[in-house]
Amino acid sequence: MNRRPLQQVVLGILIVAVGVAALLGALDIVDVSLGEILGTWWPMAIIVVGFTSLLGTPRAWIGPVGVIAVGTFLMLSNLGLVEVDVWELLWPVAIILVGLSLITRFGSHGTDEQMINSAVMWWGSERRTTSQDFRGGSLSAIMGGIDVDLRQADIVEHAEVSVFVFWGGVEIKVPPTWRVQAGGLPVLGGWEDKTVVPADPNAPVLVVNITAIMGGVEVKN
Numbered sequence: 001m002n003r004r005p006l007q008q009v010v011l012g013i014l015i016v017a018v019g020v021a022a023l024l025g026a027l028d029i030v031d032v033s034l035g036e037i038l039g040t041w042w043p044m045a046i047i048v049v050g051f052t053s054l055l056g057t058p059r060a061w062i063g064p065v066g067v068i069a070v071g072t073f074l075m076l077s078n079l080g081l082v083e084v085d086v087w088e089l090l091w092p093v094a095i096i097l098v099g100l101s102l103i104t105r106f107g108s109h110g111t112d113e114q115m116i117n118s119a120v121m122w123w124g125s126e127r128r129t130t131s132q133d134f135r136g137g138s139l140s141a142i143m144g145g146i147d148v149d150l151r152q153a154d155i156v157e158h159a160e161v162s163v164f165v166f167w168g169g170v171e172i173k174v175p176p177t178w179r180v181q182a183g184g185l186p187v188l189g190g191w192e193d194k195t196v197v198p199a200d201p202n203a204p205v206l207v208v209n210i211t212a213i214m215g216g217v218e219v220k221n
Helices: 006-026 034-041 043-056 062-078 086-105
Strands: 115-121 124-128 136-142 145-149 158-166 169-173 179-187 190-193 205-213 216-220
Touching (some): 043 179, 043 205, 115 145, 158 169, 158 216, 205 216
Parallel strands (some): 145 169, 158 205, 190 216
């Protein structure tokens, strides 16, 4: 039996909790209205999405941390705990994320890497490896794109890739001998697994953990 990803479970619990509170208010059991809940606490949805993204794609932490930071600032502003204009803080946060993404791009970009890590913001990246012991990596695309070519690589048994996409896209090309298991949290976005399932029941497995926020991920042969 397939289990729901943890990110979907957490977000689903939050939505159910909001619905229950609104229902109790409509029945006059508690003194609360859906408008009051959404008007004050709506940034909690952003924070929860950020935390669930971090749980599901911990290696691709840059994007989820940025989402949590924005949601936290908005929540503090709604509660009157900060007096600054939250929207003015978004640019410094964006600049910090750009700097972090630049840092993560430094280092080896050879063709025999066991791990592929890439974080882009407002640009694109192409990565390729021919390692015969590929083990995974992390990909973060924020308003940008990443193209990963693994067609000449191989997995000994199991590899895991974390993908975070926000207004961007990621394409991963894999050999037809791999079995792909893709799942995660779609928020006005999603992913598509176009690979052919190999006949070998012992085929090496590539697990792709995805958070797609208004973006897309494609895995194909």
